[in-house]
Amino acid sequence: MTNVLLTLSYDGTDFCGWQKQEHGDHGKPVRTVQGEIEKALAKLLKENIPLTGSGRTDSGVHARGQAATFLSPIDSIPEEGYVRALNSSLPQDIRILKAEKVPENFSARFSATSRKYRYFIYTGSVPPADRNRFVWHIARKPNLQTLNEMCSVLGGEQNFATFTAAGDQSTSTFRYIEGARFYENDEDSIVFEIEANAFLWKMVRSLTGTFILGEQKGYDAAWFKETLESCDRSKALVTAPPTGLFLWEVKFNGKRRGKSQD
Numbered sequence: 001m002t003n004v005l006l007t008l009s010y011d012g013t014d015f016c017g018w019q020k021q022e023h024g025d026h027g028k029p030v031r032t033v034q035g036e037i038e039k040a041l042a043k044l045l046k047e048n049i050p051l052t053g054s055g056r057t058d059s060g061v062h063a064r065g066q067a068a069t070f071l072s073p074i075d076s077i078p079e080e081g082y083v084r085a086l087n088s089s090l091p092q093d094i095r096i097l098k099a100e101k102v103p104e105n106f107s108a109r110f111s112a113t114s115r116k117y118r119y120f121i122y123t124g125s126v127p128p129a130d131r132n133r134f135v136w137h138i139a140r141k142p143n144l145q146t147l148n149e150m151c152s153v154l155g156g157e158q159n160f161a162t163f164t165a166a167g168d169q170s171t172s173t174f175r176y177i178e179g180a181r182f183y184e185n186d187e188d189s190i191v192f193e194i195e196a197n198a199f200l201w202k203m204v205r206s207l208t209g210t211f212i213l214g215e216q217k218g219y220d221a222a223w224f225k226e227t228l229e230s231c232d233r234s235k236a237l238v239t240a241p242p243t244g245l246f247l248w249e250v251k252f253n254g255k256r257r258g259k260s261q262d
Contacts, residue, residue, distance in 0.1 A: 002072045003106055004082060007098040008037070012062040012242070013133050014093060019056045033057070033094060037068070040089040044082075045074060054108040054250040055115055058202065060242030062134065064118075065097075067250040069108040113254035114178055116195040119208045120244040124188030135189065136208075136244035142215045144190065147182040150211055150224040154180045154194070157258045161231040163207050164200035165239070173200060173231075176258025182211070193248075197258045202239055209238035 016030040020038065034051055041049040054067040077085075082099035090096070122135035123142070154177045161173040178195040185191045192208050214224060214237055227235045 001104070002075045002077075003102050003104050004070055004072050004079075005100045005102045005106065005108060006037075006068045006070075006082070006086075006096055007100075008066050008068065008094065008096050009064050010062060010066070010095070011093040011133065012057060012060050015059065017057055017059045017061070018053055018066070033063075033066075034068075036090060036094055037086070040086045041070060043089050044085050045072060047073065049073075052108050054112045055199070055247065057245075057247055058242055061245045061247070063247040065116075065249040066247050067108040067112065067252075069102070069106065108250070111252050112250050113256050114195050114197055114251045115199065115247065116193065116249040116251070117199070117204045118246050118248045119192040119204060119240065120185065120189060120246070121192070121208075121212070122189050122244075127188075131189075133243060134246075136240050138212060140216075142190070142212060144182050144184065146215045146220065147192075147211055149221040150214065150219075151180045151182060153221055153225045153228060158228065159231055160200055160203055160228070162228055162233060162236050163203045163210070164233065165202040165206070166233070168201040170200055174258065175199060175203070178254075178257070180207075197256065205240045205242065205245060206236050208244075209240035210236050212240070213237040 010033050014031065015033050018033045020032050020035040021030050034053060038049060038051050041051065049070050051068050051070045057063060079099045079101060083096050086096045120135045122131065122137045123140060125139060127135055127137050157174055157176040159173050160175050164173060176197040180194040182190055182192050192211065194204060194207070210227065
């Protein structure tokens with residue numbers, strides 16, 4: 001058996017998230033990223049192969065650098081062979097970027113030391129058609145200094161109960177933030193980038209929406225700090241749509257920080 005690590009990207013628009021679902025809406029099957037890749041693996045390896053992702057992205061959320069591991073029963077397939085063979089079977093909105101053979105005890109989920117997300121926000125009047133599926137359109141330019149003053153509140157291990165969604169099944173709402181910032185991407189867009197040991201359900205989207213609406217309402221870093229420390233979900237302002245969110249990178253060579261690794 002060979003343990004294989006995949007790095008992959010996908011356009012999440014037409015998927016019901018990463019995680020395979022046995023029964024979809026009204027009993028009908030739903031399309032998921034994990035499900036499509038497992039079908040391609042079964043075709044290649046002639047048996048059902050479970051796939052473990054580094055994290056579960058929600059419906060409509062994209063990935064540039066998702067990571068996933070599986071055990072292959074065929075040791076002779078070269079690393080580049082997995083890339084070619086899987087991409088030939090997968091739909092065009094999923095691409096395998098890289099395959100690596102890794103130690104048997106390596107896990108895309110539990111060996112990850114941090115995950116980085118980027119959220120793209122279009123500030124111009126009309127987003128071009130080729131970007132419309134991948135941005136949140138707000139049609140105004142927020143003050144980056146104010147946004148980054150709010151971001152300065154984040155850092156280290158903190159309780160993010162304010163920014164999780166109802167139904168989150170994590171054992172802890174504490175997460176360790178490596179860094180968070182807003183920056184200008186081009187003349188008509190900005191990006192919110194955040195890296196942490198792990199994330200709660202819809203946490204990045206809730207943070208993004210609260211930052212953007214809070215800045216629009218004239219709130220400051222002191223207000224955001226009070227909102228975060230309240231651990232009160234009702235204090236979060238709005239959850240940004242999934243369209244602009246990308247799982248950008250999963251790191252395995254850093255230091256595992258914080259108590260929670262959900």
